[in-house]
Amino acid sequence: MLEVMGLAKAFQIKKKSLSDSEKSDPRYSETAFHSVRHVSFHCDPGEVIGVLGPNGAGKTTTLRMLSTALKPDQGTIRIAGQDVLQKPIEARRRIGFLSSSTGLYDRLTTQENIEFNAKLFGMSQQAVTQKSHALMSELNMLEFADKRAGSLSTGMKQKTAIARALMHDPDVVILDEPTSGLDILAKQTVLHFIDGLKQKGTPVLFSTHHMDEVDRLCDRVVIIAYGETIFEGTLAAMREFGRDDDLNNAFLNILADKGASYVADI
Amino acid sequence: MWQIFKKEILELQRDRKTLIMVVLLPMIIMPIILGLIAAFAGQQQAKAQQKEFVYQIISQGGFEDFEKKMFYHKRFKKSDLQLSSEDEAKTAIREGKIDLVLFIPKKKTGTQHQWKIFRDESSTYELYLSKELHTALKGFEQKLTQSLLLAQGIDEKEHHAILDPIVIEEVDMSEGRELFGQLAGPVIAMLLISSCFMGASYPALDIGAGEKERGTLETLLISPTSRTAIVMGKFMTVMFTGLISTTLTILNMLFWSNIAASVFDIQKVQVILTQFSASDVIQLYVLMLPLAAVFASILCALSIYAKNYKEAQNYHSNVALPILFLPYVAMIPGFEMDASSAMVPILNTALATKELMKGTLEMNMMMLIFSSTLALAVASVFFCVRLFQKESVLFRT
Numbered sequence: 001m002l003e004v005m006g007l008a009k010a011f012q013i014k015k016k017s018l019s020d021s022e023k024s025d026p027r028y029s030e031t032a033f034h035s036v037r038h039v040s041f042h043c044d045p046g047e048v049i050g051v052l053g054p055n056g057a058g059k060t061t062t063l064r065m066l067s068t069a070l071k072p073d074q075g076t077i078r079i080a081g082q083d084v085l086q087k088p089i090e091a092r093r094r095i096g097f098l099s100s101s102t103g104l105y106d107r108l109t110t111q112e113n114i115e116f117n118a119k120l121f122g123m124s125q126q127a128v129t130q131k132s133h134a135l136m137s138e139l140n141m142l143e144f145a146d147k148r149a150g151s152l153s154t155g156m157k158q159k160t161a162i163a164r165a166l167m168h169d170p171d172v173v174i175l176d177e178p179t180s181g182l183d184i185l186a187k188q189t190v191l192h193f194i195d196g197l198k199q200k201g202t203p204v205l206f207s208t209h210h211m212d213e214v215d216r217l218c219d220r221v222v223i224i225a226y227g228e229t230i231f232e233g234t235l236a237a238m239r240e241f242g243r244d245d246d247l248n249n250a251f252l253n254i255l256a257d258k259g260a261s262y263v264a265d266i
Numbered sequence: 267m268w269q270i271f272k273k274e275i276l277e278l279q280r281d282r283k284t285l286i287m288v289v290l291l292p293m294i295i296m297p298i299i300l301g302l303i304a305a306f307a308g309q310q311q312a313k314a315q316q317k318e319f320v321y322q323i324i325s326q327g328g329f330e331d332f333e334k335k336m337f338y339h340k341r342f343k344k345s346d347l348q349l350s351s352e353d354e355a356k357t358a359i360r361e362g363k364i365d366l367v368l369f370i371p372k373k374k375t376g377t378q379h380q381w382k383i384f385r386d387e388s389s390t391y392e393l394y395l396s397k398e399l400h401t402a403l404k405g406f407e408q409k410l411t412q413s414l415l416l417a418q419g420i421d422e423k424e425h426h427a428i429l430d431p432i433v434i435e436e437v438d439m440s441e442g443r444e445l446f447g448q449l450a451g452p453v454i455a456m457l458l459i460s461s462c463f464m465g466a467s468y469p470a471l472d473i474g475a476g477e478k479e480r481g482t483l484e485t486l487l488i489s490p491t492s493r494t495a496i497v498m499g500k501f502m503t504v505m506f507t508g509l510i511s512t513t514l515t516i517l518n519m520l521f522w523s524n525i526a527a528s529v530f531d532i533q534k535v536q537v538i539l540t541q542f543s544a545s546d547v548i549q550l551y552v553l554m555l556p557l558a559a560v561f562a563s564i565l566c567a568l569s570i571y572a573k574n575y576k577e578a579q580n581y582h583s584n585v586a587l588p589i590l591f592l593p594y595v596a597m598i599p600g601f602e603m604d605a606s607s608a609m610v611p612i613l614n615t616a617l618a619t620k621e622l623m624k625g626t627l628e629m630n631m632m633m634l635i636f637s638s639t640l641a642l643a644v645a646s647v648f649f650c651v652r653l654f655q656k657e658s659v660l661f662r663t
Binding site: 071092095097102104105119120 | 269277281484486487491492658
């Protein structure tokens with residue numbers, strides 16, 4: 001189970017004066033940009049949570065904090081009851097991370113990419129060999145196991161990134177816009193992978209702009225705007241709250257309601 | 267850290283640009299460049315040694331012997347130009363029609379004669395022209411003096427005692443290696459230091475800013491490896507490639523020196539080469555090791571700080587200027603190592619390398635240089651590690 005409470009993160013800025021649009025954005029102050037101000041939600045085992053929000057809402061910063069790449073200024077993150085911020089190195093062993101950019105080393109082969117990452121997680125050579133072979137068979141990757149990542153197709157790269165993220169059997173999987181820029185085949189691979197995790201009971205958190213993916217996979221959604229959680233609930237609750245059966249319209253209505261009133265408060 | 271190091275080395279050895287910068291540059295490209303420079307210089311020298319200098323003499327009479335001597339001199343050729351004034355002579359030299367014009371006044375017995383020589387001292391062949399002219403003049407002057415002495419009734423046997431009362435025999439006490447070190451030491455130091463820097467620069471760009479740009483750095487940051495271990499793995503890789511490049515340069519120099527010594531049968535070089543021992547090589551690495559660490563940490567820090575590859579390249583080229591300039595100071599004649607220059611990074615290594623080549627490097631001086639450079643290396647590695655902990659640097663866009 002993943003619990004996130006009162007997460008906040010600010011970045012120092014060195015601007016002499018703010019533009020008009022920045023002045024109207026409540027996240028800007030004279031010296032800092034408060035990218036995430038108060039984000040809270042939870043994700044139960046076997047649950048897929050969709051993290052939604054307009055561009056620049058603070059989704060990536062939130063996911064980077066959850067993956068421990070960034071350290072929050074405030075708040076707590078717990079994975080299966082263990083505080084991530086207290087022991088980030090141990091927490092990383094429990095997290096699997098995947099993004100659309102894949103982050104593969106072009107000059108390493110598929111197998112080398114997977115094995116290198118697994119060894120960073122402290123896996124023995126024997127365990128690495130066994131697990132990587134099993135995953136590559138499962139994902140039909142054996143034919144390109146010895147090909148360098150730089151020469152792989154987008155779909156092959158995504159499969160490699162998926163295998164890499166699953167090598168250490170993570171307790172939680174975080175996906176930052178994993179289908180962004182992918183063709184239909186590669187996208188299906190990712191969606192199938194998320195489905196598989198759900199079946200296995202692994203909590204999955206993924207940010208996306210595609211409501212069809214949310215509708216197909218998510219149990220609940222978290223909507224972030226101006227660095228704050230403005231909605232958390234089931235898809236049915238989102239439709240009800242957004243006063244529309246179409247998730248796109250419901251999302252826009254929630255943003256308009258919460259976002260607009262929030263801006264007005266400032 | 268070891269896993270990161272292994273991965274970085276594997277990646278770098280599969281990268282053509284790294285192979286070019288670390289292996290091909292010192293092993294093949296540098297010797298080709300140096301060979302071409304040497305061949306060009308040799309060609310120019312041969313051309314200069316064969317060049318005929320065009321001259322004209324404007325004489326008021328009396329020194330026909332000299333005019334005759336110049337006419338039959340193999341390196342001088344009389345011009346067909348008819349010159350009568352200094353202005354005409356200057357114009358002819360400026361236009362490159364003539365190399366030399368001599369104004370000789372009328373010969374008068376019992377007086378000193380003032381000859382005037384016009385030539386362009388900025389000319390490419392000036393050194394050769396000057397040497398030939400002064401040899402010719404000196405010979406003529408001596409003959410003139412001898413005839414005057416004979417006219418004075420002084421016996422020919424005494425002429426040498428009057429003309430050259432002192433004959434100096436200079437005895438060079440320097441060992442062959444010492445002279446070699448004095449002459450070649452600064453150049454060798456410059457080659458070793460620059461190859462270490464250049465060999466470290468490209469890998470540093472690739473594994474710092476390159477990783478940032480390719481989006482692979484974040485994958486490392488979320489692995490259960492401490493940031494210190496990650497940056498140390500990168501630092502070790504860059505230092506390793508710098509030292510590999512230095513080693514290849516050393517091997518390269520030894521190889522080509524041996525080839526040159528045997529092909530041209532230069533026994534002096536062969537003898538000097540046998541004077542270098544394993545201890546000299548170890549001392550060389552003791553000097554280069556902390557310097558490679560300084561280079562690696564500075565280059566890594568700049569590459570990590572840069573937003574992208576291009577920005578990192580700019581930083582690296584700005585740092586390269588002072589780093590590659592300092593070894594040149596060791597080439598300044600008379601600039602020797604002392605306690606204060608031993609504290610100046612890079613310059614101290616260059617001076618110590620020169621002393622090592624001469625075989626005169628003192629152990630206490632070497633230890634002083636080693637410890638001062640090591641202190642700088644520790645400080646710069648610490649700075650690099652601290653920089654890698656900063657989110658504002660790692661996620662700088």
